[in-house]
Amino acid sequence: MDPIRQIRSRTAVLPFTNIDTDQIIPARFLRTTTREGLGKQLFADWRYLPDGSPKPDFALNQPAAVGCQVLVAGRNLGCGSSREHAPWALLDHGFRAVISSEIADIFRNNSLKNGLVPVVVDESTADWLLKNPGVEVTIDLDSTQLRLPDGRAVQFPIEPFARYCLLNGVDELGYLVSQQPVISAYERTHA
Amino acid sequence: MKTMLQKIWERHEVVPETADTPAVLYVDLHLVHEVTSPQAFSVLREQGMKVRRPDLTLATMDHSTPTRTEQVFGGAPIAIASAAQQIAQLEKNCAEFGVELLNLRSELRGIVHIIGPELGLSQPGKTVVCGDSHTSTHGAFGALAFGIGTTEVGHVLATQCLLQRRPKTFAINVSNRLAAGVSAKDLILAIIGEIGVSGGTGHVLEYRGEAVRALTMEERMTVCNMSIEAGARAGMIAPDDTTFDYLQSRPRAPKGTEWQRRVAEWRALPSDAGARFDREVTLDGERIEPMITYGTHPGMVTPISGHIPATRGDAVFDKALAYMGFQAGEPIRNQPINVVFIGSCTNGRLEDLRAAASLLRGQHIARGVQMLVVPGSQQIKKAAEAEGLDTIFRDAGAEWRESGCSMCIGMNGDNVASGQYSVSTSNRNFEGRQGPGARTLLASPLTAAASAIRGRVTDPRELLNG
Numbered sequence: 001m002d003p004i005r006q007i008r009s010r011t012a013v014l015p016f017t018n019i020d021t022d023q024i025i026p027a028r029f030l031r032t033t034t035r036e037g038l039g040k041q042l043f044a045d046w047r048y049l050p051d052g053s054p055k056p057d058f059a060l061n062q063p064a065a066v067g068c069q070v071l072v073a074g075r076n077l078g079c080g081s082s083r084e085h086a087p088w089a090l091l092d093h094g095f096r097a098v099i100s101s102e103i104a105d106i107f108r109n110n111s112l113k114n115g116l117v118p119v120v121v122d123e124s125t126a127d128w129l130l131k132n133p134g135v136e137v138t139i140d141l142d143s144t145q146l147r148l149p150d151g152r153a154v155q156f157p158i159e160p161f162a163r164y165c166l167l168n169g170v171d172e173l174g175y176l177v178s179q180q181p182v183i184s185a186y187e188r189t190h191a
Numbered sequence: 192m193k194t195m196l197q198k199i200w201e202r203h204e205v206v207p208e209t210a211d212t213p214a215v216l217y218v219d220l221h222l223v224h225e226v227t228s229p230q231a232f233s234v235l236r237e238q239g240m241k242v243r244r245p246d247l248t249l250a251t252m253d254h255s256t257p258t259r260t261e262q263v264f265g266g267a268p269i270a271i272a273s274a275a276q277q278i279a280q281l282e283k284n285c286a287e288f289g290v291e292l293l294n295l296r297s298e299l300r301g302i303v304h305i306i307g308p309e310l311g312l313s314q315p316g317k318t319v320v321c322g323d324s325h326t327s328t329h330g331a332f333g334a335l336a337f338g339i340g341t342t343e344v345g346h347v348l349a350t351q352c353l354l355q356r357r358p359k360t361f362a363i364n365v366s367n368r369l370a371a372g373v374s375a376k377d378l379i380l381a382i383i384g385e386i387g388v389s390g391g392t393g394h395v396l397e398y399r400g401e402a403v404r405a406l407t408m409e410e411r412m413t414v415c416n417m418s419i420e421a422g423a424r425a426g427m428i429a430p431d432d433t434t435f436d437y438l439q440s441r442p443r444a445p446k447g448t449e450w451q452r453r454v455a456e457w458r459a460l461p462s463d464a465g466a467r468f469d470r471e472v473t474l475d476g477e478r479i480e481p482m483i484t485y486g487t488h489p490g491m492v493t494p495i496s497g498h499i500p501a502t503r504g505d506a507v508f509d510k511a512l513a514y515m516g517f518q519a520g521e522p523i524r525n526q527p528i529n530v531v532f533i534g535s536c537t538n539g540r541l542e543d544l545r546a547a548a549s550l551l552r553g554q555h556i557a558r559g560v561q562m563l564v565v566p567g568s569q570q571i572k573k574a575a576e577a578e579g580l581d582t583i584f585r586d587a588g589a590e591w592r593e594s595g596c597s598m599c600i601g602m603n604g605d606n607v608a609s610g611q612y613s614v615s616t617s618n619r620n621f622e623g624r625q626g627p628g629a630r631t632l633l634a635s636p637l638t639a640a641a642s643a644i645r646g647r648v649t650d651p652r653e654l655l656n657g
C-alpha cells in the first residue's frame with residue numbers, strides 16, 4: 001500500500017442514511033475470485049438503468065462528480081454485509097476517503113485495511129457537507145483533521161495503529177506475522 | 192465483576208491492547224465460504240504462507256451455490272458460470288492449504304452459520320469468526336462471534352489471530368415470556384425496531400432476561416443472527432442447560448471427561464451479577480406481537496396489526512416507501528404478496544420448518560404465489576424429510592430445495608423478480624437484496640406460511656386460533 005498523508009479533493013455527496021453494502025456493490029457482482037475491476041459495478045442499481053445506461057439523476061453520474069476522491073454520505077454508511085468488495089469498489093472507482101456522521105463497524109475496518117480513509121464527523125459538520133456538494137476538503141492524517149473551505153478544521157477519530165499503517169503504507173499482516181513467537185507461546189498454554 | 196464478553200476477551204488476548212496498538216486476539220474457530228475467501232487465499236499464496244491452524248478452520252459452500260437438486264447432484268451443470276468457478280476455486284484452495292471442506296455433495300454441507308452449531312463446533316467461550324456479518328449467530332452459545340472482511344480472513348488463515356479493540360457492551364433485557372404465535376424472529380425484529388439499525392454500533396449485545404432464557408437454542412440463534420442488523424459487532428446469550436443439552440450429543444463437541452471439564456468451565460462464563468454494561472435497554476416480551484418490515488432496512492418494522500408510519504417529510508423514508516410501493520399510513524396487513532421464502536441462516540433450521548409446516552399441513556398456498564422452502568443444511572433437509580415435512584410443503588404447492596443461502600441473497604439464481612413482494616424469513620430487506628427491484632418483507636416462518644396461504648400479509652394468530 002502507498003503511504004497516505006493528505007487527501008485533497010472535491011466531494012461527491014449521497015445524501016442518504018443507512019447506505020448498506022448491498023447498495024455499494026450488489027451481491028450478484030461478488031461471484032469473483034479477484035479484487036480488481038469492481039469500480040464499474042459500484043452502486044450499480046442506483047447508477048445504471050436496467051439496459052445498462054447511466055441514470056441521469058444519480059449524483060455520481062453528474063459531470064461534477066468526475067474525479068472526486070471523497071464521498072460524503074448520510075449516517076450509518078456501510079451497514080449490512082461484511083463484503084470487502086464494498087471498499088474495493090469505492091477505491092477502484094477513484095474514491096480515497098468517505099465521510100459520514102456514523103460509519104458501520106465492519107465497513108470501517110475493511111476500509112482502513114485497504115487505504116480508504118473513513119472519516120467520522122459530528123452531525124452538524126456532516127449536515128453542512130451533505131448540503132454543500134462539490135466543496136474542496138482536505139483530510140490530513142498527520143493532524144487527524146478534516147479542513148473545510150471556510151477554514152474550519154474538524155478533528156476526526158481514527159484508531160492509532162490503523163493510522164500508523166496508513167501513514168507508513170504498511171499492512172497489518174506483517175505486524176501479526178512478527179507476533180508468531182508470542183502466538184506459539186499462547187497456543188502452548190491455552191490448547 | 193465481569194461481563195461475559197470481558198471474560199472471553201481476556202482469555203483470548205495473546206497480546207493485550209494498549210493506547211497505540213489493538214489486542215492480538217486468538218481465534219478458536221474460523222469458518223470459511225466461497226465468496227469472501229478467494230482473495231485471502233491468494234494473499235497467502237503470493238506471500239508463500241501456510242494456513243497456521245487448518246484444524247481450527249472449516250470451509251463450506253452456500254452463498255453462490257445453487258439449490259436445484261440437478262445442479263447439486265448432477266444432471267445439469269451449475270447454471271451460473273461465475274458461481275461454478277467460485278466453487279471450484281474454493282475446492283482448489285482447500286485442497287492446496289489442507290483445509291477441511293464440506294463440498295457440494297457432502298451430506299454435512301449447509302449455510303456456514305448453520306453447520307458450525309449443528310456439528311457442535313460452536314461452543315461457549317470460544318472466539319468464532321467468518322468472512323460474513325451473520326457470524327453473530329454463534330453467539331447464541333455464549334461465544335464471541337463476529338464477522339470480518341476478506342483481509343482479516345487472510346490474517347486468521349495465516350496467524351490464527353486478529354487485531355481488535357475490545358467492543359463496548361450493551362445489555363438487552365427481555366422480561367416475561369413471548370405470547371403464543373410470537374417467535375424469536377418477532378423478538379429480534381422488535382429489538383431492532385427499538386434500538387435502531389445503528390443502535391448497536393461499536394457494541395456487543397448480550398440478550399438477557401426471562402424471555403431469552405426460555406428460548407430454545409434454535410430460537411437463540413435466530414435472535415443472535417440479526418444482531419448485526421442493529422449495527423452490533425456481535426450478540427451473545429449466556430450458556431445454560433439448554434445450551435449444554437443441545438451440544439452434548441453433537442459429533443464435534445467434547446466427549447467424556449473432557450465434556451465434564453468443559454461444562455464446569457462454561458458454567459462460570461455468564462456475566463457476574465452486578466457486572467456493568469455500557470448501555471442497557473429493557474423490553475417486555477409479553478407485549479411483543481408478530482412483527483413485519485415495510486421498508487428497506489430491518490429497522491423499518493411494525494407489529495403486524497400496525498400501520499406504515501407517516502412520512503414526517505423525511506426524503507430517505509419517502510424513497511424507501513416509493514421503492515416498496517407503499518403509502519404512508521396504510522395498514523401492512525392484507526398487502527398482496529407474490530413470493531414466500533422460508534430459509535436462510537436466520538430461519539432455515541428444523542424448528543422453523545416445523546413451524547411453517549404446522550400451518551401448511553393440509554392447506555394450499557394462494558393462487559399466483561410462488562413459495563420456496565430451503566433447508567439451512569443437508570442434515571436439516573434429511574431430518575425434515577424423515578418427518579415428512581417436505582411432503583407437506585410440496586402438497587401445499589411449495590418448492591423444496593437443496594440447502595444454501597438461496598433467496599436470502601440474489602447471487603445464486605434464486606431471485607425475486609423486480610417489483611414483486613416477497614415475505615421472507617431471511618434477515619435483510621435492503622433494496623435489491625433478493626434481486627434487482629425485489630421488495631422484501633421480513634417476518635417469522637409462521638407469518639410467512641400464513642401469508643403464503645392467504646396470498647396477503649397475514650397475522651399467523653388468525654390461522655393458529657382456527
Ligand code: SF4
Binds near residue numbers: 302323325537595617
Ligand atoms: S443465508 Fe443470507 S445472511 Fe445467512 S449467510 Fe447466507 S446470504 Fe448471508
